[in-house]
Amino acid sequence: MSDATSTTPTTSAPLYITMHPHDNVGIVANQGGLRAGAVFASGLMLKETVPQGHKVALVDLPAGSAVRRYNVTIGRALKDIAAGSWVHERLLEMPDARGLDNLPISTAKREPLPPLAGYTFEGYRNADGSVGTRNILAITQTVQCVAGVTDFAVQRIKAELLPKYPHVDDLVALEHGYGCGVAIDAPDAIVPIRTLRNISLNPNFGGEVMVVSLGCEKLQPERLLPPGSFSIVDARSDAALDVVCLQDDAHVGFMAMVESIMRQAEQHLQRLNARRRETVPASELVVGVQCGGSDAFSGVTANPAVGFCTDLLVRAGASVMFSETTEVRDAIDQLTSRASTPELAEAMIHEMAWYDAYLKRGGADRSANTTPGNKKGGLSNIVEKAMGSIVKSGTAPISGVLSPGEKLKTKGLTFAATPASDFICGTLQLAAGMNLHVFTTGRGTPYGLAQVPVIKVATRTELATRWHDLMDLNAGTIADGTASIEDVGWQLFKLMLDVASGRQQTWAEKWKLHNSLVLFNPAPVT
């Protein structure tokens, strides 16, 4: 397990952080900020006092020149700004929030990233070619009605059966509030339905789909998992979906239901228990990245390190998803320009337009995502703020776009459109097929999922130290000046291979910290 306490802040020497060699501003890293006269290692001297997390001009910025951070123009200087000055929002011409018209489409043609060969992990190869990082039996539920009975059965299975199958890591009931009492034919009902379907097919569940159904629910098993939605791997069975229906006449009394679930579960446990890890290329990783409980350092330390690691993963041929529509919305032009085809750019615009309309329908707009204190934290405008989230996506071309709840089909970097809500985003990334989750946090959240390992990256050493047994990696070393963004990116990459291989457990796994699945249901309930 990563010991986040091993690195403590060792430097109070003046330090700024840049995101990219082309940036002409840096971020003051030092706790409490820096006073005028402070001299950086580069020789640059501060002309005025700059608070922590705020920007300092690295070169003279003539009036009208582009101010660059994340290799992106975040504004233009309103007057001459001398090197060493505080670049606060009053000195910047603020770009307007971008509408969805006249966006740059696939303009950022870059050299492909150089391949990164030779990295592997130990995973569970599935019949459909996907690879699991854990070997878990999931019990799909069609409807909340069955949750109590299923939970009762799960407790008994964990106590009585699971110890007999030591190669199975865990048993997880896929509980949710959907399935009945919902407008199941409303246009947007497709989102929660395909989310549930695709979560059942997550690579960590080994293709062993079993369903507990009530019987009279609107979301019938055949609607949730229609024939052809997955291959039945059970040669013994009649190739039908394995469904325990509580209302079956055969269930006389509660225990008959429990025993049906246990009996069916044991068949799947037997097959899962026969599986072994094998060496697979790093390209089999399907990583979902997101952030939550962000602070002024999220976009300075942890997210840039994740971005560097995202590039490593893409170079290794893996799949990486970034998400959080409301957070990236205001820098949509950065995404459309990076789309590898015009069709993908249009798909992203479609997702943003859909979300704009969804928010408007509910009397909200994209300001619903902003937090008080953004400017206090040094973010001059919404584009700079959005870039702090987008930076997790690294620099690769965006070669895939998913609508909420869809299953990932392509390798490389994908924008998986989801709300920013940590649990809804995580649930939708699970549906997309994520087998490893990376989560950055500055304020700290004890996030964990039962379905995939969640690697939590702290933005600050203080948090990593205080939450020494919850944070898996400390990106605060970047602000401390003891590690570079590249260093932490590589640390994360290697930690991912260890965690994916089961050589290392995340803290959330060790403590069994499991947040709920939270479905995105944009359709009405009834």
Next chain:
Amino acid sequence: MSDATSTTPTTSAPLYITMHPHDNVGIVANQGGLRAGAVFASGLMLKETVPQGHKVALVDLPAGSAVRRYNVTIGRALKDIAAGSWVHERLLEMPDARGLDNLPISTAKREPLPPLAGYTFEGYRNADGSVGTRNILAITQTVQCVAGVTDFAVQRIKAELLPKYPHVDDLVALEHGYGCGVAIDAPDAIVPIRTLRNISLNPNFGGEVMVVSLGCEKLQPERLLPPGSFSIVDARSDAALDVVCLQDDAHVGFMAMVESIMRQAEQHLQRLNARRRETVPASELVVGVQCGGSDAFSGVTANPAVGFCTDLLVRAGASVMFSETTEVRDAIDQLTSRASTPELAEAMIHEMAWYDAYLKRGGADRSANTTPGNKKGGLSNIVEKAMGSIVKSGTAPISGVLSPGEKLKTKGLTFAATPASDFICGTLQLAAGMNLHVFTTGRGTPYGLAQVPVIKVATRTELATRWHDLMDLNAGTIADGTASIEDVGWQLFKLMLDVASGRQQTWAEKWKLHNSLVLFNPAPVT
């Protein structure tokens, strides 16, 4: 515990059931229906074969005359219908679905129901005057982020602390998916926020409010439970809300968080443990009624028996809520006419209009609630169907109306507007202050809540027999001809007093079958 198996079907003599003395149609109760020539106890002979659950004319119905069921006109005869004929939908002029204009307002002036004195139960009297039927420590959560840590603490409290406090029935974490990543300032966000607030104040939790918060969530503890929203009962404290904030600097390491929660919980457990049941009048019951997994007999046996019991409760001065907006929508005129004041009728119209607009916004309409097979089951039209749900409300004037998530302030019969979804309805009735829940089911559902006892009433003896250890009361005896609606209504009333007193556990309590809270959030997520 009620043994639902003790009554088995004993009669196959022809039997019809009426809902009200003024009804001129009866419902054929016999399994498989009845053939032409069958003679009922009244002497009425069937002129033609009538399927089970369908209507038979009890008297000659001349063309144009009103066909009455539930003491309500469900249509007019299209031609002369002789006594003993099958009254199917092709013989009825269908009333149009009611719009929300020109409704009868408080027209059904009735004699007040005669008071019913002398019934009591043993309950926990709270400082605010309300009465609990159970003595439970609830841990309020501001946000899903804290769910994993809270669950870890709850397991330890149950193992290490709860056994020391034998007068405390249980410990319940109020887990939910709300609190952050939501459009918290959208107009409809008031619904989930007040729902969570008011659930914390449910009478079964004894006023011992404790909160686990993350720290950076949008739904801050002070927003969830602002000063004045409840009285602090803890004389030792500084009268502040009892909040464990996980991001507090004092929490160094995961176990510090867990121990904070345990330490605070123990203070509340100590006070709860000092409480004892006392004899209180039946008027302290706050009963939420709903149905789910309905069948053709829901509106024939279980719901009418619940309606009779509702009248008993109202006569005893208790509070009863009925709900399920989408199910009662099409008989809105029955509700507005029963409103005790025009203001209450307008409030119900407002709730219906709000829900119509909510469904429309999401591309659905009220047909989203209908099920295939309604006509096959004998329901001629949507008014008749809605009456099968409304009949749970008995005959008393409607003297209160609640919007979703509001707290009940009045005794008597209240329409608490909620979706029909079993879990959302139950969650909102919990917020309203329900201390006892009654749930009727025909197809069968193993519904249960951790927060209040749920009495489940089966519509058919076959279900009650098959699910002998899940159903608490069998209303199928009405269809069997071995009990009347009044008989079962009285059985339910007495069972409620026993369950409320803790003399009897419901089956869901015995098995600890707990469904999740499911919040109604009509506002967007972000």
